[in-house]
Amino acid sequence: MIDAEHACPACLRRAHLIGHLAPRIADLLRRRSRPVGLLALGEEELIAAVAGTNAPAARSFVERFREDHARQRLREAEIAAVCRHRGAYPRSLLDLSDPPAVLYARGQRTRLRTLADEPVATVVGARRGSPYALDVARGLGRGLAAASVTVVSGLALGVDAAAHRGALDAGDRAVAVLACGVDVPYPRANRPLYRQIAQRGLVVSELPPGVPPLRWTFPARNRIMAALAGISVVVEAQEGSGSLITSTYASDIGRQVGAVPGRVTSSMATGSNRLLREGAAVIRGVDDVLDELFGVGGWTPNEDGPAIERPDGLEPELHSVLDAIEAGHGTDAIADATGMPAQAVRASLGRLELMGLVARSGLASYARRFD
Amino acid sequence: MLASVATFAIEGVDSVEVAVEVDARRGLPAFTIVGLPGAAVREARERVRAAILNSGLDFPLKRLSANLAPADLRKSGPSFDLALAVAVLAASGQVPACELSSYAVCGELSLSGALRPVRGALALALGARRAGRRRLILPAENASEAALVEGIDVLGVERLELIAALLRGEWRPETPRAGPAVEPSHEPALDLSEVRGQTDAKRALEIAAAGGHHLLMVGPPGVGKTMLARRVAGILPPPSFEEALEITRVHSVAGLSHGELASERPFRSPHHTISTSGLVGGGSTPRPGEITLAHRGVLFLDELAEFSRGALEALRQPLEVGRIEVTRGQRSLSFPAQAMLIGACNTCPCARPPDDCTCNDVDRARYARRLSAPLLDRIDLVCELGRAPAPGGRAIADASLDVARRVSAAREMQRARLEGTGSLSNAEMSARLTQLHAPPDAHGRRRLDHGRGDAALTGRGQDRALRVARTIADLEGHERVEAAHVEEAIGFRLASIGQTAAA
Numbered sequence: 001m002i003d004a005e006h007a008c009p010a011c012l013r014r015a016h017l018i019g020h021l022a023p024r025i026a027d028l029l030r031r032r033s034r035p036v037g038l039l040a041l042g043e044e045e046l047i048a049a050v051a052g053t054n055a056p057a058a059r060s061f062v063e064r065f066r067e068d069h070a071r072q073r074l075r076e077a078e079i080a081a082v083c084r085h086r087g088a089y090p091r092s093l094l095d096l097s098d099p100p101a102v103l104y105a106r107g108q109r110t111r112l113r114t115l116a117d118e119p120v121a122t123v124v125g126a127r128r129g130s131p132y133a134l135d136v137a138r139g140l141g142r143g144l145a146a147a148s149v150t151v152v153s154g155l156a157l158g159v160d161a162a163a164h165r166g167a168l169d170a171g172d173r174a175v176a177v178l179a180c181g182v183d184v185p186y187p188r189a190n191r192p193l194y195r196q197i198a199q200r201g202l203v204v205s206e207l208p209p210g211v212p213p214l215r216w217t218f219p220a221r222n223r224i225m226a227a228l229a230g231i232s233v234v235v236e237a238q239e240g241s242g243s244l245i246t247s248t249y250a251s252d253i254g255r256q257v258g259a260v261p262g263r264v265t266s267s268m269a270t271g272s273n274r275l276l277r278e279g280a281a282v283i284r285g286v287d288d289v290l291d292e293l294f295g296v297g298g299w300t301p302n303e304d305g306p307a308i309e310r311p312d313g314l315e316p317e318l319h320s321v322l323d324a325i326e327a328g329h330g331t332d333a334i335a336d337a338t339g340m341p342a343q344a345v346r347a348s349l350g351r352l353e354l355m356g357l358v359a360r361s362g363l364a365s366y367a368r369r370f371d
Numbered sequence: 372m373l374a375s376v377a378t379f380a381i382e383g384v385d386s387v388e389v390a391v392e393v394d395a396r397r398g399l400p401a402f403t404i405v406g407l408p409g410a411a412v413r414e415a416r417e418r419v420r421a422a423i424l425n426s427g428l429d430f431p432l433k434r435l436s437a438n439l440a441p442a443d444l445r446k447s448g449p450s451f452d453l454a455l456a457v458a459v460l461a462a463s464g465q466v467p468a469c470e471l472s473s474y475a476v477c478g479e480l481s482l483s484g485a486l487r488p489v490r491g492a493l494a495l496a497l498g499a500r501r502a503g504r505r506r507l508i509l510p511a512e513n514a515s516e517a518a519l520v521e522g523i524d525v526l527g528v529e530r531l532e533l534i535a536a537l538l539r540g541e542w543r544p545e546t547p548r549a550g551p552a553v554e555p556s557h558e559p560a561l562d563l564s565e566v567r568g569q570t571d572a573k574r575a576l577e578i579a580a581a582g583g584h585h586l587l588m589v590g591p592p593g594v595g596k597t598m599l600a601r602r603v604a605g606i607l608p609p610p611s612f613e614e615a616l617e618i619t620r621v622h623s624v625a626g627l628s629h630g631e632l633a634s635e636r637p638f639r640s641p642h643h644t645i646s647t648s649g650l651v652g653g654g655s656t657p658r659p660g661e662i663t664l665a666h667r668g669v670l671f672l673d674e675l676a677e678f679s680r681g682a683l684e685a686l687r688q689p690l691e692v693g694r695i696e697v698t699r700g701q702r703s704l705s706f707p708a709q710a711m712l713i714g715a716c717n718t719c720p721c722a723r724p725p726d727d728c729t730c731n732d733v734d735r736a737r738y739a740r741r742l743s744a745p746l747l748d749r750i751d752l753v754c755e756l757g758r759a760p761a762p763g764g765r766a767i768a769d770a771s772l773d774v775a776r777r778v779s780a781a782r783e784m785q786r787a788r789l790e791g792t793g794s795l796s797n798a799e800m801s802a803r804l805t806q807l808h809a810p811p812d813a814h815g816r817r818r819l820d821h822g823r824g825d826a827a828l829t830g831r832g833q834d835r836a837l838r839v840a841r842t843i844a845d846l847e848g849h850e851r852v853e854a855a856h857v858e859e860a861i862g863f864r865l866a867s868i869g870q871t872a873a874a
Contacts, residue, residue, distance in 0.1 A: 128731035342570035350862030364589035364755035
């Protein structure tokens with residue numbers, strides 16, 4: 001069991017010091033958004049660099065820091081802490097020039113090990129994604145998780161949340177990296193999603209519990225997402241989007257960068273399209289990500305069967321309606337695809353809804369339901 | 372000398388008796404009206420004086436005091452003119468006062484002495500009969516409408532001097548012809564077969580028409596939502612005599628009637644900028660709103676999400692109970708509002724087909740939130756319209772006449788089943804009636820009880836689904852509600868919105 005004991009006292013103290021100084025760092029970085037180099041500094045240098053007039057207070061925080069109390073609080077909150085000197089720490093993070101001192105984690109902690117050993121892909125994108133981007137992100141999340149690839153994202157609205165949902169559709173391989181303490185469900189709107197990931201997947205952060213999200217913590221979080229994964233896929237991003245910071249970090253430390261093509265006439269995909277122009281891998285679907293991760297043809301399908309399970313003994317009629325819904329058809333198109341009369345389609349939809357296999361998506365159309 | 376004449380004032384869609392008393396005394400010539408008269412009633416003095424003089428009668432040079440009783444009811448509108456004139460004539464001895472007690476008199480006067488039509492003739496006649504008056508004098512143009520009420524002698528008169536002759540027993544008008552003026556045409560002007568494809572929406576429209584259920588059509592613009600809604604009139608059965616009376620009464624009070632019995636169900640389609648009181652009724656003198664004008668017919672709200680939140684929320688009560696209570700000042704009025712709601716809205720605010728949509732998920736969620744869950748909960752059928760198919764191909768769609776035949780057969784089954792309960796269609800059934808008349812068979816019961824997740828039905832949800840299932844069974848001529856009917860009803864129902872797969 002990985003728990004609060006997996007961080008050495010010095011690392012734990014430094015991580016808590018960063019948490020303590022987080023508001024000061026925010027003041028210092030008001031103009032420059034990226035905490036370049038700061039997080040690599042030792043305690044004394046860090047205090048000298050950011051604390052300013054508060055330096056005595058920060059020093060006394062270091063002196064009065066009670067390691068046993070900190071561990072006790074972590075244990076009570078069921079939060080694990082691993083530092084880079086322990087085996088459970090994901091090795092991939094050490095490629096960063098400023099790796100997190102400690103990684104706090106909540107959820108299925110055994111997943112920390114798989115983060116270190118198994119293939120990981122990061123899927124990020126715009127908070128306000130187009131329906132197309134959300135569809136693609138969810139599909140990527142689902143397909144990657146089904147192929148036993150752990151899906152990392154940032155729990156933001158839009159594309160991030162869609163990628164998480166996709167991963168949860170097909171299993172538990174969902175990892176959220178937060179820009180605040182792991183016990184802070186931010187943003188509020190994603191609270192139910194946070195709970196699901198904390199229960200079935202894994203929520204991690206380098207910030208100690210209770211630290212609120214600040215401007216600088218988002219790019220700092222993005223460097224962790226970039227380092228954890230073999231490839232970072234940007235689904236849809238405007239110029240200036242935070243997800244482009246993730247892709248920059250990824251290429252800085254030699255990770256693959258991929259982007260999903262967007263409409264060239266749309267302003268919503270200018271950033272991700274520029275990545276493609278600059279040589280990012282073109283991601284048309286799950287297979288393209290798998291090819292980048294494992295080399296072309298390097299991935300062999302899991303023989304465990306399809307990740308999207310269907311109940312046994314489903315009538316053939318319901319099967320074909322379910323197929324049509326998964327293909328994204330509307331009700332009339334389902335009738336065309338299956339050759340069933342409109343009323344039989346509605347009755348099948350009613351049956352499937354009662355069985356919990358489909359649900360209304362928005363006002364009109366039906367969508368497949370996974371949970 | 373004192374004279375009293377009975378007249379009736381419109382109150383909501385009913386009428387209440389008002390006694391017009393005129394007292395003529397010696398004194399300085401004057402004409403005063405008391406008893407909470409509105410502006411139009413105070414002006415009646417000039418119309419009455421001129422009309423009497425221009426009719427070749429005498430306007431008494433006396434001190435005239437008129438009282439409108441009950442004095443605490445605010446009187447508005449010009450329909451008191453005629454009663455005031457007749458009372459003045461009786462008070463001055465030009466018509467026999469003793470004859471007047473069996474009459475009720477309503478009408479507006481022009482200066483020439485001609486009678487002008489009034490609003491709400493049917494409601495006036497019903498009120499007069501209830502008050503025990505045997506004869507009702509009305510402007511000739513209102514007579515045929517008022518004559519729909521049995522048990523009261525309606526006398527349609529064109530000029531004031533003829534009333535004097537009538538009361539003196541020297542003249543009698545022709546008995547007005549009652550009943551439907553024109554045979555309703557059996558050829559609907561707009562036909563369902565003109566709308567290509569959209570089989571799902573057509574099916575939903577047929578079920579909605581057959582059971583009087585509320586319907587919401589969702590789809591991109593230009594695929595036929597409005598076309599379909601406008602064709603619902605062609606598949607609804609013509610109103611029964613009682614329903615036609617209710618429709619005529621409401622429309623007559625609102626000044627929309629042409630003096631004849633309504634032969635068609637109303638179809639109202641107010642613009643989305645309508646105010647709350649315009650939609651559900653209101654105003655300082657409460658007037659019926661669009662939902663009441665659509666009574667026994669269809670209220671079509673295009674661009675449902677664009678209506679003001681307040682107006683839509685106010686629809687909740689009438690959609691549920693078929694009546695709307697309007698309270699203004701010290702008065703509270705109840706208007707009938709048994710209308711079938713047909714709503715139409717787009718899937719997203721940019722209103723483009725799905726492939727060209729530029730909305731992000733925040734925009735879409737905001738758009739869907741404009742329709743509150745309690746409102747959507749009252750809409751039993753939510754159907755989806757896809758892109759219109761290319762011309763040609765596809766089998767010929769059902770014509771309106773075929774659909775109308777099925778709908779009217781289903782309505783006939785409901786009418787026979789619900790005889791004597793006060794409900795006319797499945798949508799109007801109470802929870803008790805639903806349990807009594809729409810019990811599902813064992814398979815259907817199991818479907819209802821074993822919904823999973825969001826599809827799990829509450830007691831109220833079960834009732835609503837059963838009412839629609841009952842209609843679907845009626846359309847197929849089945850006495851018993853079967854599993855397939857329940858499933859289709861649930862397929863059309865919008866389960867808890869927000870808890871959807873994409874949320």
